[in-house]
Amino acid sequence: xxxIARQFNRxxxxxxxLQARTLQKWHMAAVILLVAQAIALWLFSAAHTVPxxxxxxxxxxxxxxxxxxxxxxxxxxxxxxxxxxYVAVASFFIAALGYAIxxxxxxxxxxxxxxxxxxxxxxxxTAVMSSTLVVMLGLVIxxxxxxxxxxxxISVIVAGLLAVLLELQVSRxxxxxxxSKILVIxxxxxAGAPLLVGLITLVATMLFGTGxxxxxxxxxxxxxxxxxxxxAGNLHLMRAKRGKWSNYLxxxxxxxxxxxxxxxxxxxxxxxxxxxP
Numbered sequence: 001x002x003x004i005a006r007q008f009n010r011x012x013x014x015x016x017x018l019q020a021r022t023l024q025k026w027h028m029a030a031v032i033l034l035v036a037q038a039i040a041l042w043l044f045s046a047a048h049t050v051p052x053x054x055x056x057x058x059x060x061x062x063x064x065x066x067x068x069x070x071x072x073x074x075x076x077x078x079x080x081x082x083x084x085x086y087v088a089v090a091s092f093f094i095a096a097l098g099y100a101i102x103x104x105x106x107x108x109x110x111x112x113x114x115x116x117x118x119x120x121x122x123x124x125x126t127a128v129m130s131s132t133l134v135v136m137l138g139l140v141i142x143x144x145x146x147x148x149x150x151x152x153x154i155s156v157i158v159a160g161l162l163a164v165l166l167e168l169q170v171s172r173x174x175x176x177x178x179x180s181k182i183l184v185i186x187x188x189x190x191a192g193a194p195l196l197v198g199l200i201t202l203v204a205t206m207l208f209g210t211g212x213x214x215x216x217x218x219x220x221x222x223x224x225x226x227x228x229x230x231x232a233g234n235l236h237l238m239r240a241k242r243g244k245w246s247n248y249l250x251x252x253x254x255x256x257x258x259x260x261x262x263x264x265x266x267x268x269x270x271x272x273x274x275x276x277p
Contacts, residue, residue: 016244023249026256027099033260034099038092041085041267045275049081050139054146079146084136085275088267091132095263098125099256120164122252126231126259127160133224133266134194140270141201141217148197155193162187163235188232195225216273223269227262234258 053076064070102121131153138149166183198221237243238251245251 016247016250018244018247018249018253020249023253023256024103026253027103030099030256030260031096031103034092034096034263037264037267038089038096041092041271041275042089044277045085045088045271046277048084048274050084050144051078051081052139052144052146052149053077054079076145082139084139084270087132087136087139088270088275091129091136091263091267094132095125095129095259098128101125122255123160123164123167126163126255127157129259129263130160130224130228131156133263134198136266136270137198137220137224138194140220140274141198142205143197143201152194152197155190159187159191162190166235166239191228191232195221195228198224214273216269219269219273220266223262223266227258227265230258231255231262 055074055076057072058075059070059072098121102125105121134152134156135149138144138152143149143152162183166180166187169177169180169183202217202221234245234251234254237245238248238255245254
């Protein structure tokens with residue numbers, strides 16, 4: 001037990017001497033790994049299309065005839081059938097492009113406006129990566145209408161922008177004041193909304209649908225849930241400046257690593273479930 005405690009303290013306690021150039025290497029490694037995975041996924045995946053619908057109202061001829069008045073009913077119009085392989089590959093390339101932009105912007109400097117720019121781009125990259133994940137999750141579990149997917153993406157992007165504002169606010173004041181706490185609450189609600197909607201859909205399918213929801217749907221949901229909780233925990237440690245997280249660069253390195261791990265775990269779980277040949 002003492003050995004575990006010592007190793008834990010060695011890994012997470014004390015002070016970190018991580019430098020900006022080391023963080024650059026993390027971003028470079030992330031770009032290489034993301035591109036390599038995108039190529040592998042493109043080469044070895046099998047096509048798997050899912051329908052995307054647009055809800056609208058239409059006339060119900062039978063009910064109109066029975067009631068003697070115009071009766072409308074909701075209907076779904078299929079817009080297209082995107083291939084999940086393309087969506088997954090695009091998510092890897094988009095994330096790689098984002099980290100490449102971070103590399104081009106930071107370039108070893110990490111002070112003043114450069115730090116603020118890094119924070120902005122880093123969270124925007126995370127928000128875009130997360131939005132592609134919720135889109136894929138939605139398409140798999142049945143949230144596949146244009147309005148549902150659009151609201152999921154907007155919610156995730158808003159959460160990412162609020163995280164940027166939170167970082168800038170805490171950097172300016174040096175503490176988690178009332179305004180920062182409000183940002184935390186609103187960001188948590190925005191980030192949690194897609195997860196809540198997804199959970200409702202999964203449970204509703206079990207209760208009122210076929211009664212069976214594929215295990216991989218729960219697995220994909222679990223990857224997103226656990227991943228976002230880890231990112232939130234890392235952000236908390238960075239704001240509280242606990243142990244090695246007192247060095248912002250150390251927390252940022254964890255952020256990059258966690259985001260990469262979440263993206264990788266989700267896409268390859270999807271591959272094992274429906275994209276494998």
